[in-house]
Amino acid sequence: MNAEGEGVSGMANENGDRFHTDAVPREAPILSCRELLPGLMLYRIQDPFLASCARPGQFVNLKTPDGFLRRPISLCRIRPGEGAVDIGIRALGAGTRALCRMGCGERIDWIGPLGRGFLLPPRSNQGTSDDADRPDRPLLLAVGGGIGIFPLLGLLEEARARGMGTLSVLGFRDPSQAFLLREFREISDRSLFASDTGGLDHHGNAVEAVRQLLSDPSVRQAVGKGGLRMAACGPHPMMKAVARLAEDLGIPCQVSLEQRMGCGTGVCLVCACEVRRKNPEGGPATDYVRCCREGPVFDAREVVWE
């Protein structure tokens, strides 16, 4: 029933990480719901199986009360202790609007976990979450924008649990569109929130805020000692700019891509993402791979950006 995701990217399975997937439909009850913003819901859903094996960056595919295809939604927080996971849903079309009207006690029909999530370095032998002050621990910088921030919260939690230092940069159009700031502050050693219209930490976009954070002497010092990796999820132009910045600075970077999806399980081939692949005949080559199966998280260097 469970599959082990086979690596396609250069960063895959560098530390034996495996992504379990399960496409058998299950019904799971909504334990709690919270309206983050008008039309933006955060649900906690009980599913002990999913909570026990899902990893940050993986997703679930939800049946909607109104709509034909399922809707892919990335996992936000994974809570194995509570047998539950959190997901955030924005009401965009008829299907997600209907999902956002669901309330506590109602049951969601979903499949998951699906896809390949973020890869993190293994927990170091000495490193525990207790020695947060160790100067040479590796750092994770999560860069998010809009509803792309959801999976980064779970990723930062896992990074901290593995003894990594955590940095976050979030970008929003406007302070009134910002959400989960308290949660990100709590899980990040350093956080920087950006707004295009001002009113948050940084007046400007997330990519500028990343540059600002990385130019901070104390961050540069920590990066020099423990090494830094980045993870990005958000609007396509933001991820493209973050990927370029990471490449310029020689920082490993993973991005969670979005594509219109059909099955979510890998059989229909509609969610094509163009990536650079090793060409056995030599020379560079690109290929369409499945966002739902080989992704949604990719090594930023292999993505062909439009």
Place this chain on the structure above:
Amino acid sequence: MSAPGMPADIAVDLSVDLCGIRLRNPVLAASGTFGFGREMAEVFPLSSLGGIVSKGITLLPRRGNPPPRVAETASGMLNSVGLQNPGIEAFLREELPFMVAQGCAVAVNIAGAGAEEYEALVERLDRTPVDLIEVNLSCPNVREGCMAFGATARGVESLVSRIRPRTRKPLAIKLTPQADSISETARAAESAGADAVSLVNTLLGMAIDIETRRPVLANNVGGLSGPAILPVALRMVHEVAGTVRIPVIGMGGIQTGQDAIAFLLAGATAIQVGTATLINPTACQDVVNEIASWMRAHSVPTVRSLIGDLRLNP
């Protein structure tokens, strides 16, 4: 309170004979909605199905169309995958052995840009363990070949008569609902030596994003599938089953055992479940179980007795 019908533990016979291939039951997984079976084999044992049909295979690897390749529609969806596949050689080497090991019948769906490609494909498949070759003359998502042959009876007849001498494998010709007359294209396939006809493939459609004023699909148009097309498909299966003597494989929007039984009554010897798998990964297996339950509830001991048993109104 006891329900009428047969006790739940009584075995019903779901087996059918499809042009010499004995199928455990009449349910096949449709091409393009099941990959090569690998993903769904993790979900349920494929031996519970009558068979599986591969994603469309071409002579050389194909990248497929740029994304977006999908648009949701009322009770259905449009796709424009554009026959992305690894090509026949990689398929035979890397995918067919897995399919054959699943314990159900294996059909390979093939597509070509020209008659020579179809000839080469059937020749290559002739000495393989494939049970059935489904010849796609109906893909709406590629520029050349395919539907160009399937649109007219003359096109179908000329293509099928060219490939027929090249293989002893049973050939099922997959027909488009966009032919001038699907009875005529089915008859042309039969007279050129086809062993079965599969119908229907998708209907060419379009979705427009009114905010951007652009089509949703990068390819502008795509094939419509799902329950939206079921009544059209059912009518065509009924029409074709009354026209040809070779078996009809029916498909188009089947989601439940009840849908499948309607196609059997309309004259289909076997049916395919396609788009339903994208929403419900266990759809094919569910359809098998629902057919069996319905037969027990209605005291129907063999599924064969349902085939073509439609009673038309006077």
